[in-house]
Amino acid sequence: MPSCDVIVVNYNAGGFLRDTIDAVLASCAVARVVVVDNGSTDDSLAGLPRSGPGSRLDVIRNAVNLGFATACNVGLGHASADFVLLLNPDCRPMPGAIERLIAVLIEHPDAGMSGPLLLNPDGSEQAGGRRAVPTPWRSLVRTLGLARFSRVVPAFTDYGLHREPLPAQPIAVEAISGACMMVRRDALRRVGLMDERYFLHCEDLDWCMRFRRGGFPILFTPEARVVHQKGVSSRSRPIATEWHKHRGMVLFYRKFFRETYPAPLMALVLAGIWLRFAVVAAVRAVTRGR
Numbered sequence: 001m002p003s004c005d006v007i008v009v010n011y012n013a014g015g016f017l018r019d020t021i022d023a024v025l026a027s028c029a030v031a032r033v034v035v036v037d038n039g040s041t042d043d044s045l046a047g048l049p050r051s052g053p054g055s056r057l058d059v060i061r062n063a064v065n066l067g068f069a070t071a072c073n074v075g076l077g078h079a080s081a082d083f084v085l086l087l088n089p090d091c092r093p094m095p096g097a098i099e100r101l102i103a104v105l106i107e108h109p110d111a112g113m114s115g116p117l118l119l120n121p122d123g124s125e126q127a128g129g130r131r132a133v134p135t136p137w138r139s140l141v142r143t144l145g146l147a148r149f150s151r152v153v154p155a156f157t158d159y160g161l162h163r164e165p166l167p168a169q170p171i172a173v174e175a176i177s178g179a180c181m182m183v184r185r186d187a188l189r190r191v192g193l194m195d196e197r198y199f200l201h202c203e204d205l206d207w208c209m210r211f212r213r214g215g216f217p218i219l220f221t222p223e224a225r226v227v228h229q230k231g232v233s234s235r236s237r238p239i240a241t242e243w244h245k246h247r248g249m250v251l252f253y254r255k256f257f258r259e260t261y262p263a264p265l266m267a268l269v270l271a272g273i274w275l276r277f278a279v280v281a282a283v284r285a286v287t288r289g290r
Contacts, residue, residue, distance in 0.1 A: 003031040004083035007075030013089035018047040038065040067199035090229035100224040101182035112187030112216025115176025116224035130220040132159040136269040178204025202248030246277040
């Protein structure tokens with residue numbers, strides 16, 4: 001049976017990390033789990049099963065928080081299986097999910113990635129598990145609230161796909177979520193590691209863009225289901241998280257769209273990103289002060 005290595009980047013995920021590792025180790029398709037800890041200060045690592053020689057679990061401890069992309073690359077450097085699963089510490093794969101993500105890539109040998117149906121704890125589909133690339137135009141459409149007119153004006157289509165009917169079988173999408181990505185190693189060798197200029201957020205979009213530009217389709221796999229708690233590691237630093245998220249968006253747009261979008265539109269979008277950050281940061285600050 002084909003197997004995968006699993007990379008879990010941890011930062012103060014508490015008991016969620018142990019739940020995720022237990023769920024992953026329960027899969028016979030998992031050869032090895034590599035936990036890359038980004039300088040956690042809680043007791044999340046203390047609750048893990050025994051690691052080291054003779055175990056399927058390895059733990060790499062970074063002295064400081066290197067960021068998500070860099071930590072993923074550290075883990076990828078320790079993986080050797082034909083398939084590698086990047087998994088957040090607040091994700092719980094349901095039985096058979098990992099096996100199905102591998103099977104889809106075997107069934108479609110041209111594909112480079114597969115992603116699951118991400119579920120909220122209440123069982124509803126989570127936004128971001130399947131999506132179009134949030135181009136500057138699509139982001140502007142969302143910001144201005146124009147997506148509600150998309151049936152009349154198709155150009156006003158949003159980038160979120162989670163409100164569309166769930167497909168009956170795997171389909172190609174422009175992007176999946178970095179919370180759970182199954183990657184084919186042969187494609188990874190050609191595309192390269194994550195861009196370490198991203199500290200947190202948008203590194204998954206960047207990777208999806210590069211995989212597709214490299215000729216490797218990305219498959220959303222609705223039969224594979226993963227419950228995602230979302231935001232467990234970032235709750236203690238909400239404003240810093242928002243800063244890195246918005247900075248990542250700016251980097252993403254400049255990297256992929258600077259040459260294809262008119263300078264005035266790009267300037268408007270980038271200004272909108274920083275304006276949004278200012279508003280969100282102010283709200284977070286007021287909320288924390290109560």
